[in-house]
Amino acid sequence: xxxxxxxxxxxxxxxxxxxxxxxxxxxxxxxxxxxxxxxxxxxxxxxxxxxxxxxxxxxxxxxxxxxxxxxxxxxxxxxxxxxxxxxxxxxxxxxxxxxxxxxxxxxxxxxxxxxxxxxxxxxxxxxxxxxxxxxxxxxxxxxxxxxxxxxxxxxxxxxxxxxxxxxxxxxxxxxxxxxxxxxxxxxxxxxxxxxxxxxxxxxxxxxxxxxxxxxxxxxxxxxxxxxxxxxxxxxxxxxxxxxxxxxxxxxxxxxxxxxxxxxxxxxxxxxxxxxxxxxxxxxxxxxxxxxxxxxxxxxxxxxxxxxxxxxxxxxxxxxxxxxxxx
Amino acid sequence: xxxxxxxxxxxxxxxxxxxxxxxxxxxxxxxxxxxxxxxxxxxxxxxxxxxxxxxxxxxxxxxxxxxxxxxxxxxxxxxxxxxxxxxxxxxxxxxxxxxxxxxxxxxxxxxxxxxxxxxxxxxxxxxxxxxxxxxxxxxxxxxxxxxxxxxxxxxxxxxxxxxxxxxxxxxxxxxxxxxxxxxxxxxxxxxxxxxxxxxxxxxxxxxxxxxxxxxxxxxxxxxxxxxxxxxxxxxxxxxxxxxxxxxxxxxxxxxxxxxxxxxxxxxxxxxxxxxxxxxxxxxxxxxxxxxxxxxxxxxxxxxxxxxxxxxxxxxxxxxxxxxxxxxxxxxxxxxxxxxxxxxxxxxxxxxxxxxxxxxxxxxxxxxxxxxxxxxxxxxxxxxxxxxxxxxxxxxxxxxxxxxxxxxxxxxxxxxxxxxxxxxxxxxxxxxxxxxxxxxxxxxxxxxxxxxxxxxxxxxxxxxxxxxxxxxxxxxxxxxxxxxxxxxxxxxxxxxxxxxxxxxxxxxxxxxxxxxxxxxxxx
Ligand SMILES: Nc1ncnc2c1ncn2[C@@H]1O[C@H](COP(=O)(O)OP(=O)(O)OP(=O)(O)O)[C@@H](O)[C@H]1O
Ligand SMILES: [Mg+2]
Numbered sequence: 001x002x003x004x005x006x007x008x009x010x011x012x013x014x015x016x017x018x019x020x021x022x023x024x025x026x027x028x029x030x031x032x033x034x035x036x037x038x039x040x041x042x043x044x045x046x047x048x049x050x051x052x053x054x055x056x057x058x059x060x061x062x063x064x065x066x067x068x069x070x071x072x073x074x075x076x077x078x079x080x081x082x083x084x085x086x087x088x089x090x091x092x093x094x095x096x097x098x099x100x101x102x103x104x105x106x107x108x109x110x111x112x113x114x115x116x117x118x119x120x121x122x123x124x125x126x127x128x129x130x131x132x133x134x135x136x137x138x139x140x141x142x143x144x145x146x147x148x149x150x151x152x153x154x155x156x157x158x159x160x161x162x163x164x165x166x167x168x169x170x171x172x173x174x175x176x177x178x179x180x181x182x183x184x185x186x187x188x189x190x191x192x193x194x195x196x197x198x199x200x201x202x203x204x205x206x207x208x209x210x211x212x213x214x215x216x217x218x219x220x221x222x223x224x225x226x227x228x229x230x231x232x233x234x235x236x237x238x239x240x241x242x243x244x245x246x247x248x249x250x251x252x253x254x255x256x257x258x259x260x261x262x263x264x265x266x267x268x269x270x271x272x273x274x275x276x277x278x279x280x281x282x283x284x285x286x287x288x289x290x291x292x293x294x295x296x297x298x299x300x301x302x303x304x305x306x307x308x309x310x311x312x313x314x315x316x317x318x319x320x321x322x323x324x325x326x
Numbered sequence: 327x328x329x330x331x332x333x334x335x336x337x338x339x340x341x342x343x344x345x346x347x348x349x350x351x352x353x354x355x356x357x358x359x360x361x362x363x364x365x366x367x368x369x370x371x372x373x374x375x376x377x378x379x380x381x382x383x384x385x386x387x388x389x390x391x392x393x394x395x396x397x398x399x400x401x402x403x404x405x406x407x408x409x410x411x412x413x414x415x416x417x418x419x420x421x422x423x424x425x426x427x428x429x430x431x432x433x434x435x436x437x438x439x440x441x442x443x444x445x446x447x448x449x450x451x452x453x454x455x456x457x458x459x460x461x462x463x464x465x466x467x468x469x470x471x472x473x474x475x476x477x478x479x480x481x482x483x484x485x486x487x488x489x490x491x492x493x494x495x496x497x498x499x500x501x502x503x504x505x506x507x508x509x510x511x512x513x514x515x516x517x518x519x520x521x522x523x524x525x526x527x528x529x530x531x532x533x534x535x536x537x538x539x540x541x542x543x544x545x546x547x548x549x550x551x552x553x554x555x556x557x558x559x560x561x562x563x564x565x566x567x568x569x570x571x572x573x574x575x576x577x578x579x580x581x582x583x584x585x586x587x588x589x590x591x592x593x594x595x596x597x598x599x600x601x602x603x604x605x606x607x608x609x610x611x612x613x614x615x616x617x618x619x620x621x622x623x624x625x626x627x628x629x630x631x632x633x634x635x636x637x638x639x640x641x642x643x644x645x646x647x648x649x650x651x652x653x654x655x656x657x658x659x660x661x662x663x664x665x666x667x668x669x670x671x672x673x674x675x676x677x678x679x680x681x682x683x684x685x686x687x688x689x690x691x692x693x694x695x696x697x698x699x700x701x702x703x704x705x706x707x708x709x710x711x712x713x714x715x716x717x718x719x720x721x722x723x724x725x726x727x728x729x730x731x732x733x734x735x736x737x738x739x740x741x742x743x744x745x746x747x748x749x750x751x752x753x754x755x756x757x758x759x760x761x762x763x764x765x766x767x768x769x770x771x772x773x774x775x776x777x778x779x780x781x782x783x784x785x786x787x788x789x790x791x792x793x794x795x796x797x798x799x800x801x802x803x804x805x806x807x808x809x810x811x812x813x814x815x816x817x818x819x820x821x822x823x824x825x826x827x828x829x830x831x832x833x834x835x836x837x838x839x840x841x842x843x844x845x846x847x848x
Contacts, residue, residue, distance in 0.1 A: 192713045194705050201702055204691035211649070211688050212703045212756075213674035271693040 014316065015265060015280045019287065026291040033294055040173060046286035047175035048073075050279065051234035052257040053264075054186050055116075055227030057278045060261050061190070062223045063203040063270030064123065064130035069231040069257060071141035072115045073250035077235035078145045080108030081154040081245035084161060101161040108239075109232040115141055116228015120221030134224075138254075145247050155244035165241030175237045182230070186275045199223060204271025259306070260285055263313040284309070341368040344403065344533040345390065345421070345502050351398035352385055352557075354743065356735025359385040361557045363399070365535075367502060372524060372534040372547050374565065377554035378577050378775040379747030380733030383537045384426050386554070387504045390535070391423035392416035403502075414443055422495035426506040426537070426746045426773070427686060428487050432480035437462035439479050440494045465497040466490075470519040484511040484684065485635050489519075496523065503527060504535045507746065509543060510772050513635035513801065521546050539747070539775050540802075541570050555579050578777050586783040586808060589791065593811065594625035596662075597795040598646075598678075598764055603656035605638075605645040605819075615641040617819035618656070623764065623795040628786060630810030631799045633839050638819035639799040640683055643766045646797075647680040648673040660764070674703070677763035681753050681770060683799075689753040690741050697723055697737040699752050704759040726755035729785065731778060747773045754782065758789075765789065767798045771805065783809060803832055815839050 027034040052069045059066040082088075084104035087096040099107065115137060122133035167174040190196040198219050201209040210216050234253075239245045264281030266273025288309060292302045345367050352360040360382045367373050375383050389396045392410025400407050403419065410416040413423065430439045438445075440462050448454040462475035471489045479487060488511055495503055509517050524534060524547045536547065544551075548565040553576045561576045575581060598621075605616035616638045623629055633639045645654045648667025658665055660676050667673045670680070682688035690699055697716070700723040701708050708719035720737050727734065730751040734744065741752055750773050757765065767786070771779045786809055790796055800806050806813055813830040815823040815838040823838035 188713070194709065194714065197698060197702065197705055197714060200694055200698070201691045204693045205687075207688050208691050209702075211647075211670050211680065211682060213669075213671040214702075215669075215671060267693075271691060 015263065015277065015284065015313070018313075019280060019284050022284065022287050022291065026287065026294070030291070030294045033291060038290065038294075040176070042283075042286045042290045043176045043179070044173050045290065046282045047173075047179040048234045048237050049253065049256050049260060049285065050179050050282045051182060051230050051237065052253055053260040053278045053282055054182055054275055055230035056254075056257040056261050057264070057266055057273065057275050058186070058190070058199065058223045059130070059227050060258075060266050060268060061203045061270060061273055062199050062220055063206065064220070064223070065258070065268075066119065066134045066224065066227050067131065067254050068115065068119060068134040068137035068141055069227060069234075070250035070253035071138045071145070072112050072228050072231040073235040073238065073253060074145045074245075074247065075115065075141040075148075075235070076108040076112040076232035077239035077249055078149050078154060078245040078247065079111050080104040080236055081157055081239050082148055083107050084157055085154055101158065104161065105164070105236055108236045109229050112232020112235065113225050113229035116225040116231070117221065119228065120224035123224065124217035124220050149245065149247045151247055153244045153246050157239070157243055157245075162240050162243050165237050165239070165243075175241070178233065178237065182233070183275065183279055190275050195219070195222070200271055202270075256285065259310050263310060265313075281313075341370045341531070341533075343367070343405075344369050346402045347386065347390060347399065348402065349399035350386065350389060350396045350401075352382075352389065352394075352396055354735075356739065359557050360389075360396070363554070363557070363559050365390075365552055365559070366562075367533040367535055368550075369501075369531045369533050370528050371549040372528060372536050373550045373552060374544055374548045375535055375537045375552050375554065376573060376577055378733075379751070379773075379778060380745040381554040381577070382557040383554055384506055384745060387423060387506055387535065387537065390416075390502075391421055391504055393423075417444075417498055417500070420499075420501035421504070422498055422500035422502070423504040424488075424491045424495050424506060424508050426510075428484070428491065430479045430487055430490060433478060435476045435478055436466070436473060436482070436490055437475035439490060440465055440475070440497060442494075444498070461497070465493040468496060469493045469523060470516075483635060485513055485516055488512055489516060492520065492523065496527065500532065502533045502535070504537075506537045507539070507773055508536075509538065509540065516635075517543070539773065539779075541573070541776070553577055574776055577775065586780045586787075588783075588787055588808065591626055591791055591811075593627035594793065596622055597625050597660070598623040599657075599659040600646070601657040601659075603642075603645055603654070603658065605641050605650060606653045606655075608650075608653065614819050616645050619816075619819075619821055621814060621821070623797060625793045625795055626790050627811045628790050628796045628798060628809050630806035630813045631797060631816060632801075632803060632806045632813060632835055633816035634841075635801065636818075637816040637839065639801075639816055640768055641819070642816065643680055643768050643797065643799060646673070646766060647678060674760065674762075678766065679703070679757040679760050679762035679764070680766040681757045681768060683768040683772065685746075685749050685753055685772075689756075690749060692742040693740060695738045696727070696732070696734050696741050696744070696752055699741045700726065700755045700759060703756050704761070707759070723755065723759060726758060730755060730781060747775055747778065750774055751778065751782075758785075763794060765794055765796045767796065769800055770798060771800070771802075803835060806830075807832065807835070817841065 032038060052073065055069060056066060083099045084101060087098045089096050119134050119137050122128045123130050164174055169177055190199065198214050201214060202216055202219050206216060238249050260281035261278050262268065263284055264273065264277030266277055285306065288306060289302065292305060343366055347363060347365040350360050350363040363386060365386065377383050388394060390401060392413050392415055395409060402408065408419065410419065437458050441458055446454045446457040446461065459475050466473065466475060469489045469492055471486060471493065473482065473486060479490065488508060492508060508520060512520065527534060544565060551563055551565050551568055551573065552559060553561040553573060555577060601620045603616060603619045604614050607613055607615050619642060631639050631642065644650060648670050651668045665676060686692065697719055701719050705714065707722055708714050710718055732748050732751045741749060744752065754770060771782055774782065786796060798809055807830055811827050813825045813835055814821055815835055817839055825834060
C-alpha cells in the first residue's frame, strides 16, 4: 500500500477530521447546534468524562486498566459533600471536625488519591492483574459510598462549593477551566517529563523498563494514584453541579472514559497514545451525544450509535497499525 | 499452477527458476526500502542475500513470503505472476519463511506451534492429537532437537525456538525456503544441523534464500550471491566467483578500512570483583546456573566470556546486574566497596550497564521512538529545568547514531520499524549514553553487519582505553579472541579456564568450553 504524505497526514489527524465532519454535519442538520451556548454546554458536559479519561489514559498507557474510577468518583463526591454538610465525627470522642468548602475539596481529591493508591499497591505489591484489583476497588468504593450515604443523596451544599460545578470565571464555566488546566498539565507531564517517558516505557515493555533501571512499581503506583485523584476531581464537579452527592453517581462512567481513550487512539496494549488524543476522543463522544440529543434521537439509539463509533474507531486504528507494522 | 509443471527436475547446470522477483519497489514513510530489485532463485540452489543493516533484505523476503505486497513489481512462481494476501497463502503455495525475529506463540506447545493453522484433523473435525504429536516428533528429529513436543515454547532457549521455526517451515514441504539470519542464536552444533538440513533440501530441489552477516557460513551452503545496498541490487554472481573482500566492498559501496586491530594497553586498578558468585536456578533443571564464579575486572580491561549455549553466560551478567536479587549468593565488590544489588536500578547507580542479548524482549520499547529508546537510561542528560528537552536529547543521542551508522529516517521514527541490526545498535547507543564505569555486553554484535561490527569493536577498544571495564559475552569465538585482554571460559555455570590474551588460542578456549564427554572425542 503506497503511503503518500497525504494519507500519512490523514491517518495522523483522523480523529480531528472525524470531529470536524461531525460538527459540519450537525450544524447543517440542526440550527441549535452551532451556538455559543451549546458550545459551552458540550464543554461543560465533557468536563467530567475528561477528568476521568485523562487518568484512564495514564493507566492504559502504562499497560493497565482502571474499572474503579466511576465508583471512586461517587465515593469522593459523597465524602466531600458529607464532611462539608455535617463535619466529621472523631470516633470515641464528642468532637466534630468542621470543613470549609476548600477543606471538603481536599477531602474529595484525597479520598480519590487514596483509593487509587490502594489500587496501585494491590497491583505492584500483591501482583494482582489491574483488571482484578480495580474491579475489587469498584465494589469496595460503591459499598463504602452506600454505607456513608445510607443510600440517600446528600444535598444543600452551599453556593461556595456549588461554584465548582456551576460557576464561571471571565465568562468561562469553572469545570471548563478545570478541564483545560488539567489537560495542559497532563499533556506536559506525559510528553515533557521523566515520569511521562517512564510511563510510556513501562507500558511499552515492562521487562526492558526494569532492565533500564526504572522503578516500575513506583511508576505504576503513581499512575493509579493520579487516576484516583482525577476521579476525585470529577466527583467534586459532578456533586457541585447537582448541588447534591448521589450515591449512584458515576455509574458506568469508567466505560465512557475507556471509550474516549480508545477513540482517541491510545492502544489498550499500552505504550502508545496521548492525552491530546483522549481530549479529541472526549470531544467526539460529547459532540455525538449532544448532536443526537438535539436531533431528538432516542437515547436507546444514542447508545447503539456510540457503540458503533467505538468499534469503527478501533477497527480503523488496527487496520492502520497493520499497514505500518507488517 | 498452470502447465502441468508440478514436478521439478533438478536438471542441468543451474536448475529451474522457481521464484523470481521482478522490479520490486517498496517505500516506507521516510525510507525507500527497495527500488527496482530483481532476484532469481533456482531449484536446488541456495541464494545468499547480503547487505548492510537496513539494506532491505528482510523487506524483500517479507514481500516474497506474502507478509506485505510490493508497491511496484511482480513476483513470479514457475513463470506465473503470483500475489499472496498473507504468509499462510504463501506457505500453501510452497513458500516458507523463517523470520529474523522469532514469531512463535510462547504459551502454546512446540507441537501446536509447528502445525499452527494447518493442524491435522480427525474425521470428527477435531484436532488429531495423536497425529499432531507424531508428526511433530518427526519434524523435530529432522532438526535434531531433543525436546518433548508438548513443551511450551516459552520454556525453550532462543536457539531452540529458532530450530522450531525451521522445523515448522520444512515440515510444510515447501518448494522455496527463506531463512532470515537463521543462525543468529544457534549454537555451533545447531548450525551444523542446519547445514545438514539445507543440503538435504537442496538435494530435494528446494530453492533457498539465506540471509546472514556471517561470511564464514557461506562456504558451507552457498551457491549464488545477491548483494543489496540501500534498496538496490548492486551485484549478483556465483559464490565461487566472489572474494570476501569483493562482497564487503559491494555491500558498503566504498573501500573499507583495515580489519580491526586491538591496541595494546595496560589496564588500571581493579574495578569489579566477585568471589563465589552463584545464581540458583528458579525451576527445574540445573541447581546452579552460575556456580561459584570468581572474577576480577580492571579499568581499561576487556574480559571476554566464552561458553557454549547454556553455559550460564547471560545468567552471569544478570547476576552481576542485580536482576535476580533473591537467587544470588556470593561477594560482589565494585570499586573497592562490597555491594549488594536489589535491582538493576542499584547496579546502574553503581555505574554498571548491561546491554542485553534479546533485543525485543529486554532491550527495546518497541512503540517508542529511536530517540526515546536511546535516551531512556540516561534521561537526566536530556532535562532542562526539570523537563525533557528534545533538542538536548537529540544533541547527545545523535552522535551515537552517526557513529554506529544507525540507519533511520528520523530520530522520531518508531524503533519497531528499524531493521534488526539497527535495533541492536540503538541498544548499544542507549547504554553507552549512560557513561557507565563498567559495561556488560551480551552478544553485542548479534545481527550486525561486518562493517558496523568493526566500528563497534573499535568503539569497545576506545571505551576501554578511556578507563571503562568491559565484560563481553559472545558465542562467536573469533569475536571473543579479537576483543579480549583476558578470556574466561564458562561451562555449566563454572569457570573452567582463564587465558591471557596471548595464550588464548581457539583450540584451548574451545577445549575448555566443551563438556567432558565430548572432550575425549575432540
Ligand atoms: N515497517 C516499516 N516502517 C518504516 N520503515 C521500515 C519498515 N520496515 C523496514 N523499514 C526500513 O526499511 C529499510 C530496510 O529494512 P530491512 O529490515 O529490510 O533491512 P535488512 O536489510 O533486513 O537489515 P538487517 O540486516 O539489519 O536485518 C530500513 O531502513 C528500515 O528502517
Ligand atoms: Mg533484516
